[in-house]
Amino acid sequence: MYIPTFADVEAAHERVRPYIHRTPVLTSSFINNMTGAELFFKCENFQKAAAFKVRGACNAVFSLPDDMLEKGVATHSSGNHALSLSYAAGRRGIPCNVVMPRTAPQAKKDA
Structure with a gap:
């Protein structure tokens, strides 16, 4: 199994950077107080395609x-x-074929 190096991660970051949003990291003092921990929320719902999977x-x-x-x-x-x-x-200008189950939500099929 190949374990990526830090240099691999940096290269991937540079490769995808032009095509993705830099998403915010938020905190909540209310939740921090409730849990007794300092929590951070990476808001990938603001990413293109509304998911981290675009990375x-x-x-x-x-x-x-x-x-x-x-x-x-x-x-x-x-x-x-x-x-x-x-x-x-689409950004790379190459074909993409997607197979979806018949039961997939119509909104996902339309996208």
């Missing part, structure tokens, strides 16, 4: 070597991963 999708798509681009990408998902992968593929 991984962008990293994967923008890591593809040029000789694989014409094949595009594919996924099976009923939601945020499908939207995230199609967003990343």
Whole structure:
């Protein structure tokens, strides 16, 4: 199993940075007092595609070597991963095929 190095993480950050939002980290004194701990909330609901999954999708798509681009990408998902992968593929200008279950919410199919 490959364990990413800090340099790998930094490279991924630089690769995805142009395509994602920098999302806020919030705190709540009320919840901190209630729990007796200092908690932080990373608000990935403000991210493109409304999910953290866009980070991984962008990293994967923008890591593809040029000789694989014409094949595009594919996924099976009923939601945020499908939207995230199609967003990343669109930014890279490559095809994206998504297979969704018939039972997926219509709003997800429409996206």
